[in-house]
Amino acid sequence: MAMFQTLPGFRDFYPEDLAKRNHIFRIWRQTAAAFGFVEYDTPVLEPLDLYRAKSGDEIEAQLFSFTDKGKREVALRPEMTPSVCRLVGERAGSLKRPIKWFSIAEFYRYERMQKGRGRCFFQFNADIFGEAGPEAEIELIALQIQCMRAFGLTPDDFCIRLSDRNLWFHFLGSLGLDEEKIRALLGAVDKFERNGDAAFKGYEERFGPLDPATKARVLSFLAIRSFDEIESALGAGASPAITARLADWRKLLGGLSAMGLSAFVQVDLGVVRGLAYYTGFVFEAFDRKGELRALAGGGRYDDLVGKLGGSDLPAVGFAIGDMTFALLLDERGLTPVVSQAPDVYCVIGGEAERKSAFADILALRAIGYRVDYPMKEVAFGKQFKAAVESGAKVALIYGSEELARGVVKLRDLGDRSEQEFPAAAVAESVLAFFSGP
Numbered sequence: 001m002a003m004f005q006t007l008p009g010f011r012d013f014y015p016e017d018l019a020k021r022n023h024i025f026r027i028w029r030q031t032a033a034a035f036g037f038v039e040y041d042t043p044v045l046e047p048l049d050l051y052r053a054k055s056g057d058e059i060e061a062q063l064f065s066f067t068d069k070g071k072r073e074v075a076l077r078p079e080m081t082p083s084v085c086r087l088v089g090e091r092a093g094s095l096k097r098p099i100k101w102f103s104i105a106e107f108y109r110y111e112r113m114q115k116g117r118g119r120c121f122f123q124f125n126a127d128i129f130g131e132a133g134p135e136a137e138i139e140l141i142a143l144q145i146q147c148m149r150a151f152g153l154t155p156d157d158f159c160i161r162l163s164d165r166n167l168w169f170h171f172l173g174s175l176g177l178d179e180e181k182i183r184a185l186l187g188a189v190d191k192f193e194r195n196g197d198a199a200f201k202g203y204e205e206r207f208g209p210l211d212p213a214t215k216a217r218v219l220s221f222l223a224i225r226s227f228d229e230i231e232s233a234l235g236a237g238a239s240p241a242i243t244a245r246l247a248d249w250r251k252l253l254g255g256l257s258a259m260g261l262s263a264f265v266q267v268d269l270g271v272v273r274g275l276a277y278y279t280g281f282v283f284e285a286f287d288r289k290g291e292l293r294a295l296a297g298g299g300r301y302d303d304l305v306g307k308l309g310g311s312d313l314p315a316v317g318f319a320i321g322d323m324t325f326a327l328l329l330d331e332r333g334l335t336p337v338v339s340q341a342p343d344v345y346c347v348i349g350g351e352a353e354r355k356s357a358f359a360d361i362l363a364l365r366a367i368g369y370r371v372d373y374p375m376k377e378v379a380f381g382k383q384f385k386a387a388v389e390s391g392a393k394v395a396l397i398y399g400s401e402e403l404a405r406g407v408v409k410l411r412d413l414g415d416r417s418e419q420e421f422p423a424a425a426v427a428e429s430v431l432a433f434f435s436g437p
């Protein structure tokens, strides 16, 4: 009988794969902590209603959902944002602001399979609640960049494309479009890069042909790639709202520049993000070569906590996915080499010597050394071979001849030098050996 396979789009992690994943998560955790973010978690299974009409049509269509034995409609979480809004919303009154939270968790979307996209994947999510100004975006974009830089990636490897749904709303409103049409057009803009003109099909099926002058203005707005172009498109005779918005842009770009991060950031109004809840700045990270799907995405969603039943709370955040990120590290030769080899491998003469070895093995493990030994009695030669193959740094030799003299022998498996330790003081001696002279 053939072995069972994983479901399409689901992944097994063999130890060497899990070691790499854990290494990435460790660095994300350290980076988030360095930025003053604290970690939370939420359930994998949530009420289906949490996502209905909030995340947007695309995610809703991709939900893994079912009715549970208690006849509840439930879904595996496709993203973290609605859940974290619930947590923060419930304690909004008592949490100190700004609230800076992060998580590393697994998500599920029934997606069409392609490179860098699966049906289960991990995301590092970081969000700030309670700060309405672009100071929150500065902090988050800086964190997103550091989460990638920490692996050795540079501005030649990736960049963050920065855009603004608020500006898009002002701009499309000034063309006389109502909110429903604006949302449908933003859907088209989101798909334009991948689908070209076909991206407008959904809009035109609903509202009829888009008049050519409007379409031309939309296309030239989405082609904007610098703040200067934004200013010249909107600046002259701008409304107070737009003038204030341009000031937010200056603050955001100025903050990132003061942090020395400008080379990582590209203004790009072609990005509007597919999720329905974004209200302001949005940003998406891509590899520079443009070969991979998005590495990360995020933006401001000031209405979502309120929509989920909490009181209004400004919010902004992003998520980095593990799949495209690992692909990019691989391509650049930056995938970490994670050793899981023991520090010490014990070579043990026989049953009598095993008794002496066991006490030391436990003592060394309690100090934190990785220590291994053969489970069954085997010939000395085979044990040395196993010690070398394990990748251990040293072998500790418990021979009957050594123990009769009251010593244990240490062999450095790198330079093959040997020394003897008093059998009564093995743990201290190994500690001293590894601490160096």
Ligand code: HAM
Binding pocket: 078, 079, 080, 081, 109, 111, 116, 117, 118, 119, 120, 121, 123, 125, 126, 127, 275, 294, 295, 296, 297, 298, 299, 316, 317, 318, 319, 320, 321, 322, 323, 324
């Ligand atoms: P998103 O753009 O849907 O945003 O996902 C963020 C990242 O998760 C993507 O850039 C990608 O790296 C990864 N990702 C998404 N779907 C898949 C998939 N099927 N397979 C592999 N990786 C995937 C969000 O999820 C927002 N909730 C982010 C956010 C947090 N916004 C505010 N706070």
